[in-house]
Amino acid sequence: MRGIQLSDLNCSVARTLDVVGERWTLLVVRDAFNGKRRFEEFAQSLPIARNILTARLNTLVEHGILAREPYQQRPERFEYRLTDAGRELYPVIIGLLQWGDRHLAGEAGPPLEVTHKACGGHPEARVVCPDCGEEVDPRAARGRYLISEVSG
Amino acid sequence: MRGIQLSDLNCSVARTLDVVGERWTLLVVRDAFNGKRRFEEFAQSLPIARNILTARLNTLVEHGILAREPYQQRPERFEYRLTDAGRELYPVIIGLLQWGDRHLAGEAGPPLEVTHKACGGHPEARVVCPDCGEEVDPRAARGRYLISEVSG
Numbered sequence: 001m002r003g004i005q006l007s008d009l010n011c012s013v014a015r016t017l018d019v020v021g022e023r024w025t026l027l028v029v030r031d032a033f034n035g036k037r038r039f040e041e042f043a044q045s046l047p048i049a050r051n052i053l054t055a056r057l058n059t060l061v062e063h064g065i066l067a068r069e070p071y072q073q074r075p076e077r078f079e080y081r082l083t084d085a086g087r088e089l090y091p092v093i094i095g096l097l098q099w100g101d102r103h104l105a106g107e108a109g110p111p112l113e114v115t116h117k118a119c120g121g122h123p124e125a126r127v128v129c130p131d132c133g134e135e136v137d138p139r140a141a142r143g144r145y146l147i148s149e150v151s152g
Numbered sequence: 153m154r155g156i157q158l159s160d161l162n163c164s165v166a167r168t169l170d171v172v173g174e175r176w177t178l179l180v181v182r183d184a185f186n187g188k189r190r191f192e193e194f195a196q197s198l199p200i201a202r203n204i205l206t207a208r209l210n211t212l213v214e215h216g217i218l219a220r221e222p223y224q225q226r227p228e229r230f231e232y233r234l235t236d237a238g239r240e241l242y243p244v245i246i247g248l249l250q251w252g253d254r255h256l257a258g259e260a261g262p263p264l265e266v267t268h269k270a271c272g273g274h275p276e277a278r279v280v281c282p283d284c285g286e287e288v289d290p291r292a293a294r295g296r297y298l299i300s301e302v303s304g
């Protein structure tokens with residue numbers, strides 16, 4: 001159906017997009033970062049059919065980004081919580097958010113303000129070098145393939 | 153054709169995905185960060201039809217992420233270079249890369265190593281608070297809608 005899978009490419013960007021790159025999936029993740037946990041909360045937020053939402057939630061659970069946990073016994077009800085692996089997508093979500101805020105917000109300005117509870121600052125996604133602590137411009141970095149792109 | 157446009161949602165994440173969220177678009181951006189500039193370079197890297205690649209490049213030019221610049225006069229030939237706005241997607245690309253490296257690389261390990269030229273460190277995508285300088289965990293941040301989601 002989908003032709004070549006992104007995961008067939010020997011690239012971590014492609015593989016990650018094979019998990020989260022389908023339409024709506026990253027918006028489900030966005031909602032989870034915004035505190036939504038229950039199916040009805042996601043359904044209210046996203047203008048998609050319930051079966052699509054179910055499929056997206058299942059993909060995220062299958063790949064360990066959300067955990068499906070019971071919150072009620074009779075009848076049994078579940079909620080979806082970000083795992084540690086899910087929270088590691090925070091730079092991607094904040095990166096997409098800040099790009100839209102800067103380039104697509106229009107006259108009305110950014111719709112959502114994210115605030116660091118501890119100090120009131122507004123968090124930013126950045127690429128940082130853990131060794132020297134500097135913010136890294138893409139032109140100051142080099143990429144090197146460790147594994148040949150040609151496979152046997 | 154596509155039903156509801158993501159840009160109809162009052163959210164900067166959704167609007168950004170409406171620009172870069174189509175299949176292959178972020179891999180074109182990845183290739184641009186990896187130094188690819190010419191149509192044939194992108195075509196060699198991505199296993200997609202040439203008309204799809206043309207459409208993706210046009211979308212990126214239209215939204216100011218890539219600039220189409222002549223590099224030869226007769227016959228006229230163009231190359232595609234990241235703009236300043238395009239380079240602002242670096243945290244998104246590195247964020248996707250590092251998530252894949254951590255969770256999907258398998259036994260062979262990460263295929264690509266990114267190095268900070270200045271010091272040899274390996275850049276990371278992080279969410280940082282510009283006021284206090286701390287790295288921000290999603291649970292240490294709060295979101296507040298500045299514009300009502302309900303429009304008239």
